[in-house]
Amino acid sequence: MARELEPKIMLAEWLFVETVDDIRRRSHDPGTRDRYELLGIAPLVRKLLLDNPGLLDTVRAARPDVPTNFRIKQWKASEEAQERVALSYWLRLGGPELVGGPDYPALTKLKQFVGATVGEVDGQALTVREIVRHYAHVEGGVHFGVPKEPEQLVLRKMAPLLLGRSTGQIEVLAHIGSIVVDALTPLRNSILSSPMIDTRMHHLNESGYFDGHWTEVHYAKTAGHLHK
Template sequence: MTPKIGPETMLAEWLFVETVADVRRRSQDPGVRDRYELLGIAPLLRKLLIDAHPLLNTVRTARPEVPTEFRIRQWSAPDDGRGDADLPYLFRLGGPELVGGPEDPALPKLKHFIGARVGMVQGRPLTVSEVVKYYANTEGGVHFAVPKVETDHILSEVAPVLLGHSTGQIEILAHLGTIVADALTPLRDSILASPLIDTRIHRLNDRGFYDGHWTTDYQAKVSPGAIADTGSGFVGVRL
């Protein structure tokens, strides 16, 4: 039976689906995207995973059976055979190798993923949470602010040097975005297949989706018909 729940959770499901799609789009082919577009991944990840009330936690309360498996290959110093792994780097970041595949063990809990190691800052681990917060709260994804913690100071010192020369540093957001989009796709698919509804206004039609529901747009993309504007403030299905 479709759960019945308040309109704010229904809105959260819509926002979740759109946000996951946006993360997926921005994370594809990071090498050809500009810095501003990559920076836009940070607030999306913050909203989904790190805010005081993460959007992920809001929507999965109604779907606890749907897994969210974050497959990340946590960063470790590369062994280049020269014995210099312990040289005093200011900071180091992982690249596309962070993105795990089906064969890699999953981190099922959100707290483990945002605490996962993706690099190193002055000899200590740099985590997913620290990277996302820096780009969202200091470099301008959400806020442009004076660095407050050591990690932010270091990343802020390097960013202006790379600006206009390379997006290699900020591309880590795309790699994290790919991991997140993969992990959240089962939950996204569950929402689209069986969305929360308001039984007062949503009725299941003979094509298997709910008239007047926000998921109609998604269903139309995969159904033979197309959504047509009737010109009267309503929409009709053209077969």
């Protein structure tokens, strides 16, 4: 089944699917990714969730019944660390434990997810939004800028210490990316099963794909990856 044409939505659907798939690739096995690959997750997540409007909002407007469940285990200091009152921490970020499994309670509202805690800096909570915006706007994901907030300054000071020897704290982007991909996969699959089409140009072929449509290229590319 396909949906009748709205050119803006058709373009948004294509970009949404490609973006989710790109985040999936970059977030897989983050210990094997270099810093540049991980940094690239930030602008992709920003484009999906934080822009005004984000791609998620644009695409979901045409598919309001498809759920988006963000399963994140919000960061908190361990009891052992809390007891070490004499030890001062500058920066602490969550790792793979941030990613909730399929049975973990989900945040269904985007506002809840981007405000979820993934670490702390100088005793203050760091949220998904702050981490993504820092790597997108300060460290070069989109812009190479000047830190404007205290937490950005701390993260910026840490980065040069890690270049060339470790992906360090930036792996948190991969864990955020994994949560985003899991949440948006039902919407991605809905798009692929019933994409927006132009009935004057796109006709269903014997393989179940629409000739001349972007999904035809997508499936061909996917099949090529599977046979490599």
